[in-house]
Structure formats: structure tokens, C-alpha cells
Amino acid sequence: xxxxxxxxxxxxxxxxxxxxxxxxxxxxxxxxxxxxxxxxxxxxxxxxxxxxxxxxxxxxxxxxxxxxxxxxxxxxxxxxxxxxxxxxxxxxxxxxxxxxxxxxxxxxxxxxxxxxxxxxxxxxxxxxxxxxxxxxxxxxxxxxxxxxxxxxxxxxxxxxxxxxx
Amino acid sequence: xxxxxxxxxxxxxxxxxxxxxxxxxxxxxxxxxxxxxxxxxxxxxxxxxxxxxxxxxxxxxxxxxxxxxxxxxxxxxxxxxxxxxxxxxxxxxxxxxxxxxxxxxxxxxxxxxxxxxxxxxxxxxxxxxxxxxxxxxxxxxxxxxxxxxxxxxxxxxxxxxxxxxxxxxxxxxxxxxxxxxxxxxxxxxxxxxxxxxxxxxxxxxxxxxxxxxxxxxxxxxxxxxxxxxxxxxxxxxxxxxxxxxxxxxxxxxxxxxxxxxxxxxxxxxxxxxxxxxxxxxxxxxxxxxxxxxxxxxxxxxxxxxxxxxxxxxxxxxxxxxxxxxxxxxxxxxxxxxxxxxxxxxxxxxxxxxxxxxxxxxxxxxxxxxxxxxxxxxxxxxxxxxxxxxxxxxxxxxxxxxxxxxxxxxxxxxxxxxxxxxxxxxxxxxxxxxxxxxxxxxxxxxxxxxxxxxxxxxxxxxxxxxxxxxxxxxxxxxxxxxxxxxxxxxxxxxxxxxxxxxxxxxxxxxxxxxxxxxxxxxxxxxxxxxxxxxxxxxxxxxxxxxxxxxxxxxxxxxxxxxxxxxxxxxxxxxxxxxxxxxxxxxxxxxxxxxxxxxxxxxxxxxxxxxxxxxxxxxxxxxxxxxxxxxxxxxxxxxxxxxxxxxxxxxxxxxxxxxxxxxxxxxxxxxxxxxxxxxxxxxxxxxxxxxxxxxxxxxxxxxxxxxxxxxxxxxxxxxxxxxxxxxxxxxxxxxxxxxxxxxxxxxxxx
Numbered sequence: 053x054x055x056x057x058x059x060x061x062x063x064x065x066x067x068x069x070x071x072x073x074x075x076x077x078x079x080x081x082x083x084x085x086x087x088x089x090x091x092x093x094x095x096x097x098x099x100x101x102x103x104x105x106x107x108x109x110x111x112x113x114x115x116x117x118x119x120x121x122x123x124x125x126x127x128x129x130x131x132x133x134x135x136x137x138x139x140x141x142x143x144x145x146x147x148x149x150x151x152x153x154x155x156x157x158x159x160x161x162x163x164x165x166x167x168x169x170x171x172x173x174x175x176x177x178x179x180x181x182x183x184x185x186x187x188x189x190x191x192x193x194x195x196x197x198x199x200x201x202x203x204x205x206x207x208x209x210x211x212x213x214x215x216x217x
Numbered sequence: 218x219x220x221x222x223x224x225x226x227x228x229x230x231x232x233x234x235x236x237x238x239x240x241x242x243x244x245x246x247x248x249x250x251x252x253x254x255x256x257x258x259x260x261x262x263x264x265x266x267x268x269x270x271x272x273x274x275x276x277x278x279x280x281x282x283x284x285x286x287x288x289x290x291x292x293x294x295x296x297x298x299x300x301x302x303x304x305x306x307x308x309x310x311x312x313x314x315x316x317x318x319x320x321x322x323x324x325x326x327x328x329x330x331x332x333x334x335x336x337x338x339x340x341x342x343x344x345x346x347x348x349x350x351x352x353x354x355x356x357x358x359x360x361x362x363x364x365x366x367x368x369x370x371x372x373x374x375x376x377x378x379x380x381x382x383x384x385x386x387x388x389x390x391x392x393x394x395x396x397x398x399x400x401x402x403x404x405x406x407x408x409x410x411x412x413x414x415x416x417x418x419x420x421x422x423x424x425x426x427x428x429x430x431x432x433x434x435x436x437x438x439x440x441x442x443x444x445x446x447x448x449x450x451x452x453x454x455x456x457x458x459x460x461x462x463x464x465x466x467x468x469x470x471x472x473x474x475x476x477x478x479x480x481x482x483x484x485x486x487x488x489x490x491x492x493x494x495x496x497x498x499x500x501x502x503x504x505x506x507x508x509x510x511x512x513x514x515x516x517x518x519x520x521x522x523x524x525x526x527x528x529x530x531x532x533x534x535x536x537x538x539x540x541x542x543x544x545x546x547x548x549x550x551x552x553x554x555x556x557x558x559x560x561x562x563x564x565x566x567x568x569x570x571x572x573x574x575x576x577x578x579x580x581x582x583x584x585x586x587x588x589x590x591x592x593x594x595x596x597x598x599x600x601x602x603x604x605x606x607x608x609x610x611x612x613x614x615x616x617x618x619x620x621x622x623x624x625x626x627x628x629x630x631x632x633x634x635x636x637x638x639x640x641x642x643x644x645x646x647x648x649x650x651x652x653x654x655x656x657x658x659x660x661x662x663x664x665x666x667x668x669x670x671x672x673x674x675x676x677x678x679x680x681x682x683x684x685x686x687x688x689x690x691x692x693x694x695x696x697x698x699x700x701x702x703x704x705x706x707x708x709x710x711x712x713x714x715x716x717x718x719x720x721x722x723x724x725x726x727x728x729x730x731x732x733x734x735x736x737x738x739x740x741x742x743x744x745x746x747x748x749x750x751x752x753x754x755x756x757x758x759x760x761x762x763x764x765x766x767x768x769x770x771x772x773x774x775x776x777x778x779x780x781x782x783x784x785x786x787x788x789x790x791x792x793x794x795x796x797x798x799x800x801x802x803x804x805x806x807x808x809x810x811x812x813x814x815x816x817x818x819x820x821x822x823x824x825x826x827x828x829x830x831x832x833x834x835x836x837x838x839x840x841x842x843x844x845x846x847x848x849x850x851x852x853x854x855x856x857x858x859x860x861x862x863x864x865x866x867x868x869x870x871x872x873x874x875x876x877x878x879x880x881x882x883x884x885x886x887x888x889x890x891x892x893x894x895x896x897x898x899x900x901x902x903x904x905x906x907x908x909x910x911x912x913x914x915x916x917x918x919x920x921x922x923x924x925x926x927x928x929x930x931x932x933x934x935x936x937x938x939x940x941x942x943x944x945x946x947x948x949x950x951x952x953x954x955x956x957x958x959x960x961x962x963x964x965x
Binding site: 067068071072075078080082084085087088089090091095097124125129130134138141142145148149150151152153154157177179180182184185186187190191193 | 296297298424425427434441565644870875910
């Protein structure tokens with residue numbers, strides 16, 4: 053039994069230490085966003101954020117996650133209160149089948165947390181580990197740029213709220 | 218269906234209808250036979266449009282409940298193309314209700330009409346047309362009912378926002394007008410469709426209804442289903458086609474933690490475990506314990522030209538045109554080859570099945586719930602009525618991938634565990650090595666130019682397998698093929714023209730005085746193959762449109778002008794002109810250093826959407842690496858329902874076709890498929906995504922919907938090939954146009 057912190061909540065996990073994080077997220081914690089694509093770290097559809105860094109959950113065993121903070125797409129926002137990255141993907145209609153998208157969004161989120169104003173080249177380079185088969189790439193790029201702008205606005209508005217008398 | 222059965226179904230429905238407050242009942246209340254409305258008992262003299270032909274009752278498409286809630290039904294499956302949203306727009310428009318006020322139910326053998334497969338860019342033209350006409354006729358019936366109640370002529374009424382309103386302002390909500398059986402009537406051949414100028418919902422870029430759940434971690438895919446008590450299964454597939462399981466000691470595996478059951482039925486081997494990763498671990502142990510006898514039977518991967526043209530073929534002339542007065546002076550020939558290519562879904566195929574009291578329910582991302590039901594029923598040796606297939610979205614498939622096989626796997630395993638829901642997902646290497654590939658093809662072209670630089674004669678020959686081995690029968694599904702009492706793979710058949718399979722788009726859309734087109738249909742299938750987006754049109758359009766550029770070069774003509782010189786179809790001409798204009802195509806243009814411009818055009822199947830694509834490609838002369846810099850497309854798909862959805866489809870087609878065209882071929886040795894993951898079957902990554910893609914739509918208000926999901930595949934391939942030829946001065950004719958081949962051509 054091990055404690056795993058996911059989206060700010062501690063979960064008691066009864067799984068072998070070699071179990072990849074992906075299966076724990078989907079099977080034990082019943083989360084949907086991280087997807088099984090290859091199990092080999094080749095496609096990116098399982099990507100989540102661990103302590104601020106994008107991680108391929110299909111090849112990351114549970115034993116490496118003791119004391120770490122795992123964030124999945126579900127932890128960023130909800131249908132009712134979507135996070136900027138989620139709003140951006142909706143507004144750009146940046147999906148066809150959408151199976152790869154959750155992983156793409158998590159790596160983009162990690163990038164934007166580190167570098168709020170990435171260049172187009174930096175976004176392309178960051179998303180290199182990710183495959184999309186529907187060919188939605190142009191929209192995904194636009195959505196990441198839009199998320200960058202939305203986060204800027206969100207920061208500005210929350211800052212102005214804080215500073216309001 | 219015979220008259221007697223049809224009559225009993227109708228009677229049964231009327232009885233049910235009489236007891237309920239709903240205007241109609243959904244199919245869930247009736248016998249599954251009711252879905253198979255292939256031959257209406259009293260067919261109208263003239264066929265109604267779209268899929269209403271096969272399912273003529275209005276209540277197969279539109280349901281209005283007494284509380285005013287509205288449902289539109291489609292037998293097609295949402296595969297990520299976004300048509301669920303488009304159908305909701307169509308139904309809302311013709312019913313005159315707000316977009317948000319209705320929902321769409323997709324393919325389910327208990328709820329929706331049998332519309333066969335969701336394939337061939339048919340969804341809008343078949344199902345969209347049916348929903349549009351059914352909705353319009355339902356609206357007329359509601360108006361007639363209001364008119365009857367007030368004893369006024371129907372002309373005195375209008376509809377608005379889900380209500381019929383009389384000229385003096387009296388208002389009837391649709392829910393209040395509903396009466397038992399009112400919509401259980403057969404569609405009329407003609408409908409009073411709305412004037413496109415008055416559209417409020419159709420034609421708008423309404424956001425897709427499925428995207429919010431997909432970007433917030435909602436339950437969106439069959440992979441996300443979790444039924445109470447559900448267990449996880451994994452398959453151990455044979456290592457190669459035809460391999461026989463000779464030995465497998467399962468005793469140790471049955472004792473592994475969490476293992477519920479090991480299933481062996483002939484060459485079908487599977488394990489079931491309580492948790493998913495335990496199933497994966499046990500699968501690996503089971504795979505190690507299994508011994509297979511393999512047979513070397515695969516052809517030479519490097520010599521597909523001779524492999525295909527040497528296999529026995531059934532040859533037919535599919536087009537012949539003679540005009541002896543046109544005589545060619547200058548003749549050129551070319552041969553083009555396409556390898557086997559993979560659908561390569563990002564999510565391996567998955568299904569959930571449950572066997573309860575002799576009835577099987579399968580949740581599947583199949584493209585055809587009814588054909589799957591038939592195949593699974595045959596495999597389980599139960600009547601089709603005992604099987605229900607429900608479509609749930611999966612990862613994008615782009616044709617016949619492992620979806621149907623996974624559905625059969627789940628059903629076969631679930632039958633061994635009565636009552637327990639079983640979820641099966643394939644592993645990456647299983648999807649890559651067992652999916653039915655897009656078939657390899659060869660085309661040989663020969664044409665002559667007359668003194669004026671016009672094409673005087675045109676000869677086109679194509680060698681190909683069929684392009685559909687989809688289920689219907691059990692023999693198309695791997696589980697049924699591998700059982701101890703196996704079902705034989707059905708004999709392949711060429712798909713009939715005008716749509717065709719290997720010969721799809723083999724007949725030129727251009728006007729040539731003399732033309733001869735031959736289809737060499739190859740029955741033998743050395744590799745497992747089936748339908749992949751655009752079927753033969755991908756390679757045939759690649760060939761025709763590459764060759765048109767070769768001929769334009771020989772004639773000293775501009776490629777765009779040369780195409781227009783041979784094209785009469787005014788809509789086609791307009792699409793070509795639009796793409797050329799959007800790109801900034803100029804006669805006599807010169808691309809920048811190491812870059813080339815390319816152009817290509819086709820009308821998908823010569824009867825669906827028109828698409829022209831201009832591209833700019835950069836070639837690194839040192840490495841041979843090609844890079845698509847930008848693409849500009851123009852498309853005419855008739856009346857546009859959702860312009861952003863259409864643009865998304867064309868953008869995706871260009872990017873996906875670019876990946877097929879530049880990088881992709883299935884690899885194999887004499888026994889096994891060796892392209893088994895993304896390392897061994899590389900596809901496009903972000904470093905090769907173009908700088909921009911522009912899509913220009915030519916809307917045709919009031920014209921029929923023309924399928925557009927596949928129209929971009931061929932033109933994108935040829936446009937890129939033409940741009941590479943423009944950049945390098947070298948013509949590449951063997952797909953894929955890899956950097957190695959380009960480098961070799963440059964150095965030659």
C-alpha cells in the first residue's frame with residue numbers, strides 16, 4: 053500500500069510497485085484523461101504532470117512517485133470551470149477524435165507553467181514526443197498559443213482582483 | 218424482410234404507441250427486426266432521399282416526446298469527424314428548434330436504423346440527407362396537426378423555436394401536438410426543405426458537442442467505460458498470419474495474482490484479470506508460455522511492383538472512349554507504386570462485452586454496428602437478435618482497423634464469463650501487426666500529346682486487392698478465424714463502380730478523346746488488408762495527378778492551366794481556380810531556392826466532394842529531407858452544414874496524407890510483420906508540421922451534401938509529389954517519398 057497524491061488528493065494505492073502510473077490513474081483512481089496509446093513512451097497520449105514536469109505515465113512505475121505531486125487533465129479544470137488550456141482547446145476546436153489531446157494538453161500546460169510566452173518553434177519542439185493521427189496539428193498549435201494568451205489574461209484579472217480595495 | 222414480418226412489426230409498434238404519451242416510440246421498445254427496414258411493405262412510388270430509402274419511417278430518424286424533448290437518430294458512428302454536431306444542426310434547422318434543444322443518438326442495433334458502415338464519406342449524404350428530410354416532414358406533420366385542431370389551412374401557420382404558431386398568434390408547443398403513431402409513417406419522396414437563405418443553424422461553425430468532455434477528462438471513449446464488476450482481458454495473438462498454437466501450459470499463469478481465467482479456443486488465446494495491469498503482466502507470461510508453428514508466406518517487401526503484377530488477376534476494362542480523329546504525337550509512360558500502409562490509430566482497439574441470459578451486448582468503436590452484430594452472432598452461433606452492438610467512440614480509425622476484431626474478442630471472452638462485463642484493449646504491437654492494412658497498389662500510365670499540347674489518348678491500369686474485408690460474416694474477424702472450429706475468411710470481392718475499390722477514381726474526371734482504363738483485381742491477399750481512408754482513390758489520384766504534371770511538363774504547359782484545358786466540369790474548374798488563386802499560383806512562377814510548388818485536384822469517387830490542393834515543399838538537397846511548407850486547399854462539398862467541421866476534415870486529410878506520402882510503409886520479412894510500433898512505423902511528428910494550411914470553401918446552398926472526409930487524401934499526396942518534382946527536377950513515383958529516395962534521385 054502506497055500513498056499517491058493526484059490532483060491534490062491522497063490516494064491509498066494497492067498495486068505492485070512496478071505498475072505504471074497510467075494503470076493506477078485509470079484503473080485504481082478511475083480517471084479518464086490519460087490514455088493508453090503505446091505503453092512504450094512513443095506517442096505521448098498518457099502524459100501527465102509530475103512536480104511540474106511532463107511525464108509519460110505509461111513508462112513511469114509507481115515506485116518512483118512516492119511523495120510527488122501528480123496532476124492530470126482532470127486536475128486543471130472542469131466542464132463548468134475549464135482551465136485556460138481547456139478553454140483554448142475548446143475555442144480552437146482543436147480535436148478530431150481527440151484521443152491524443154489530453155496528453156498534448158498536459159505537456160503544453162507544463163511548458164506554459166515554465167515559459168508563459170513560448171515561441172511557435174518552442175511549442176513544436178516541446179510537442180515532439182506526441183503523435184496525432186487525425187492531423188489536427190495546426191489547431192493544436194493555435195490552441196497552445198491561445199492558452200498562453202488566456203493564462204496571461206487570467207493572471208492579469210486575478211492580480212487586479214487581488215489588488216482591488 | 219417479408220410482408221408478414223413487416224406487418225407484425227408495425228402492429229406491435231402501434232400497440233406500444235397506443236399506450237404511451239410519446240409521439241413515437243424509440244426502437245428500444247420494439248423488436249430488433251424493426252431496424253432492418255430494407256424493403257418497406259408499401260414503398261412510395263418514388264424513393265425518398267438518402268438513407269430514408271432503407272429506413273423509410275420518419276420515427277426511425279426523429280422522435281418527439283410529450284414533454285417536448287427531441288431526439289434525432291442516426292445509424293452512422295461518430296469517429297471524430299464531427300458529424301454528430303452537424304446532424305444536430307440539420308435536425309434543429311429543419312425542425313425549427315434551437316440547436317441545444319435536441320440530442321443525437323448514434324449507431325446502436327437496438328435504437329437506430331441500419332445504415333451499414335460509416336464509410337466512404339457517406340455520412341452526410343446518406344444519414345444527413347435522411348435526417349434533413351425526415352425533420353422537414355415531421356415539421357409539416359406538426360403544422361398539419363395544428364391546422365387540424367384549429368380547422369384552418371396549413372398556410373396560416375409557421376414554426377418557430379419548437380412551436381407551431383397560427384397567424385393570429387395561437388401557439389402549440391411540439392410536445393403538445395404529439396399524438397400516438399403520428400410519426401410512424403413512411404417518408405414522402407419529396408420534402409418542403411427550408412430555403413437556405415433562412416437558415417439559422419445550418420451553415421454556422423457551431424462548436425462540436427463531443428469536444429468539452431474530451432478536453433476535461435470526461436467519459437468520452439469506449440476505453441473509458443467502467444461497468445460494475447468489469448474485468449480486463451488481453452489477447453495473445455499468434456506471432457504471424459496462420460501460425461498454429463502447438464503447446465501452451467497455462468497452469469502457472471492461472472495461479473498468477475488477479476488472474477480470473479485463461480481462455481484457449483484453438484489458436485485464440487486470452488487471459489482475464491481483475492485489474493488491467495495484472496492482465497498485461499499475465500498476457501506477457503502467457504505469451505512466453507505459448508509455442509507456435511509459423512509458416513513463411515509473405516512476399517518480398519522490396520519488390521511490390523513485381524509481386525502485385527505477377528499475382529493472378531481478374532481484369533476488366535472499366536472505361537473506354539474512342540475518337541480516331543485525335544492522334545497523339547508524343548507518348549510518355551510511368552509506373553507508380555504504393556506500399557501497404559497502416560491506419561495507425563493512436564489508441565489500440567478496445568471493446569466491452571457482457572453476456573447475460575443468452576444475450577450479448579458489445580460496446581464497440583466499429584464503423585458498422587449491424588455488420589458486427591451479424592458477424593458476432595455467427596461466431597457465437599446465436600441469432601442476430603441475441604446480440605446488440607452499441608457504438609461508443611474510440612480513437613480515430615480512418616477505415617477498418619482493429620475495432621471489429623476487438624469487438625469479436627470481447628464477445629468471445631465475455632461468453633466464457635456469464636454476467637461479467639469484460640473490457641479488452643489491444644496492445645500497441647497487436648494493433649500495428651494485426652490491423653488490416655491499406656492494400657499495396659500498382660498503376661501503369663501511358664498517354665500521348667497532340668500537336669497542340671492536349672492529351673490525345675490516355676491509358677490507365679491499376680493492380681489492387683479489394684479494399685474491403687469488413688465483417689458481415691464471422692470469417693472477417695480474427696477471433697472467429699482463430700477458434701478451434703474456425704470460420705474461413707470470405708472470398709474477396711471487388712467493390713462495384715461507380716464508387717469502386719481498387720479502381721476508385723481510376724476513371725479520369727478529365728475529358729480525353731481516347732481513354733482506356735483497366736482494373737486488375739487481385740483476389741490473393743498476402744497481407745491482411747481492408748478499407749483505409751479513400752481506398753484506391755489515394756493511389757489512383759496520386760498517379761493521375763502526378764502524371765498530369767508529367768504531361769504538362771512534356772507539353773510545356775502550366776500545371777493548373779493544363780488541368781483546366783482538360784476539364785469541363787464547372788464546379789471542378791471553380792475549385793481549381795479557387796485553390797490556385799488562394800495560393801497565389803502564377804503561370805511561369807519560380808519557387809524560391811530548394812523549394813517547389815505543386816498542384817493537384819480530384820473529385821472524390823467522381824461523385825462526392827471536389828478538392829484542389831496547392832502546396833509549397835522545401836527539399837534539403839544534402840539530406841533529401843522534404844518539408845511541406847504550406848498548403849492551400851479549395852473544397853466544394855455542396856451545401857455546407859458546419860464550415861469549421863469541414864475545414865477540420867480537410868486540414869486533417871492534408872496532414873495525414875502528407876504523413877502517408879512522405880514516411881509510411883508497412884514492413885515485413887518472409888513470415889512476420891516487422892513494423893510493430895511507432896519506432897518501426899514512423900509517422901509525422903511536430904517538427905514536420907507545415908507552417909500554414911488554408912482551406913477555402915465553396916458553399917453551394919441548397920445543393921446535396923457531398924461527402925468530404927476522404928476527398929483530400931489523393932490530391933494532397935499528388936500535390937506534394939509535384940512540388941518535390943518542381944523543387945528537385947526529379948520525379949518520384951514509388952510511395953512513400955522518403956528522404957532516402959529523394960536523396961538518391963537528386964544524386965542520380
